[in-house]
Amino acid sequence: xxxxxxAALAAAKHVVVLTGAGVSAESGIPxxxxxxxxxxxxxxxxxxxxxxxxxxxxxxxxxxxWRREVAAACRPNRAHYAIAALERQLRQQGRRLTLITQNVxxxxxxxxxxxxxxxxxxxxxxxxxxxxxxxxxxxxxxRRQPLCPGLAGRxxxxxxxxxxxxxxxxxxxxxxxxxxxxxxWFNEQLDPAVLEAADVATASCDLFITAGTSAVVxxxxxxxxxxxxxxxxxxEFNLEATDATGLCQFAFQGKAGELLPAAFGVEAEVxxxxxxxxxxxxxx
Numbered sequence: 001x002x003x004x005x006x007a008a009l010a011a012a013k014h015v016v017v018l019t020g021a022g023v024s025a026e027s028g029i030p031x032x033x034x035x036x037x038x039x040x041x042x043x044x045x046x047x048x049x050x051x052x053x054x055x056x057x058x059x060x061x062x063x064x065x066w067r068r069e070v071a072a073a074c075r076p077n078r079a080h081y082a083i084a085a086l087e088r089q090l091r092q093q094g095r096r097l098t099l100i101t102q103n104v105x106x107x108x109x110x111x112x113x114x115x116x117x118x119x120x121x122x123x124x125x126x127x128x129x130x131x132x133x134x135x136x137x138x139x140x141x142x143r144r145q146p147l148c149p150g151l152a153g154r155x156x157x158x159x160x161x162x163x164x165x166x167x168x169x170x171x172x173x174x175x176x177x178x179x180x181x182x183x184x185w186f187n188e189q190l191d192p193a194v195l196e197a198a199d200v201a202t203a204s205c206d207l208f209i210t211a212g213t214s215a216v217v218x219x220x221x222x223x224x225x226x227x228x229x230x231x232x233x234x235x236e237f238n239l240e241a242t243d244a245t246g247l248c249q250f251a252f253q254g255k256a257g258e259l260l261p262a263a264f265g266v267e268a269e270v271x272x273x274x275x276x277x278x279x280x281x282x283x284x
Contacts (some may be wrong), residue, residue: 005250006262008210008233015090015097015231017083018223019256022212022239024103026257028074049187050133053180057129058165064181065151072145075277076111078270079211084112084182085269098201102213102220104183112273115177117198119190119220125182133152139159139182147171147179194218202226209258215242224248237263 009015021029046052049065064131087097099116103107104123108116124143131138146152150169171179198219202208208227217219224244228234235250236242237259245251252259261270 001250001252005235006265008207008235009264012205012233013206014201015086015095015207016201016205016223016227016235017086017097017210017211018097018213018220019079019083019099019101019108019210020212020213020220021102021103023256024074024105024107026077026079027105027107029071029103029105033090037192044098045186048183048185050185051187053133053185054131056176057167057170057180059182061151061170062154062165064183065146065154065159066121068145068147069093071105072143073248074105074107074139076103076107076256077091078274079260080107080258080278081255081270081273082264082266083108083211083258085261085266085273086264087113087115089266091267098205100198100220100223100230102217111277117201119184119194119198121183121191122184123181126171126179127182129178129180132164133180134188135180135182136177154170163201183214190219196264198223199226203230205230205232208232209237210239210242210244213242213245 046056047060053060056246058131061241083099087099090097097115099108100115100119102119104118104120106122113149121139122141124141125139126142126147127139128136148153148169148171149157151171161198173179190258202223203226206226208224210224212259215224221243224247228247233250234244234248235243235252236248237252237253237256240253241251252263
């Protein structure tokens with residue numbers, strides 16, 4: 001199956017890659033679903049909704065500060081670098097790659113990807129908290145960790161404990177306005193411009209690749225169906241079969257970091273990028 005996939009890749013003018021939590025799991029980032037998923041330990045309705053932020057902003061910020069700390073201690077893996085290497089290779093050949101990610105860690109950027117659509121925002125972004133815990137204006141990146149002294153020394157939160165971080169000790173902007181994480185929460189809509197960009201890319205590609213995604217969270221789970229309906233070939237790289245496997249011409253089971261460099265034919269480039277990163281030549 002590898003040779004036919006590589007033939008399809010060689011013929012493609014526009015490749016779209018969709019990545020999910022399984023890709024970053026290989027870097028040490030906890031996933032949300034599955035046997036060890038975060039939502040088996042934490043209630044998303046208590047930690048990842050605007051309503052939860054209104055009820056207990058200290059608990060929500062403790063959770064996201066902990067997730068930022070985990071992400072700061074991790075690094076991109078071979079899957080991230082393989083996608084970045086393929087993008088650069090296609091660009092040099094007059095072709096293109098669009099990366100759509102459900103991940104919020106920005107490891108794709110750190111690995112060198114440029115054409116990235118972040119469906120759920122970034123854990124490194126903050127924005128002003130408006131009415132009902134909603135976003136009040138644009139987000140911006142702030143990689144300080146911790147974001148404020150009130151979050152220093154906090155570990156994984158206990159949703160059953162009483163809040164002990166006063167609101168005045170949580171992150172605020174220079175005007176004294178309470179900030180919130182810039183990610184997209186449950187009970188929130190995706191940014192319409194971001195969703196439109198993903199839809200346009202998916203509908204215009206001739207090869208659609210999914211990597212490390214369970215294919216159960218919409219709208220991302222529907223992108224493979226959209227691509228297939230437009231005549232694109234669909235390939236899946238995942239630890240196990242998903243709801244999208246049936247419509248794939250190519251399905252590979254295993255870790256994305258082990259499969260993608262060889263499937264893309266970029267093993268040497270991946271090694272070079274990782275060596276540069278180790279030597280401090282790649283930003284982060």
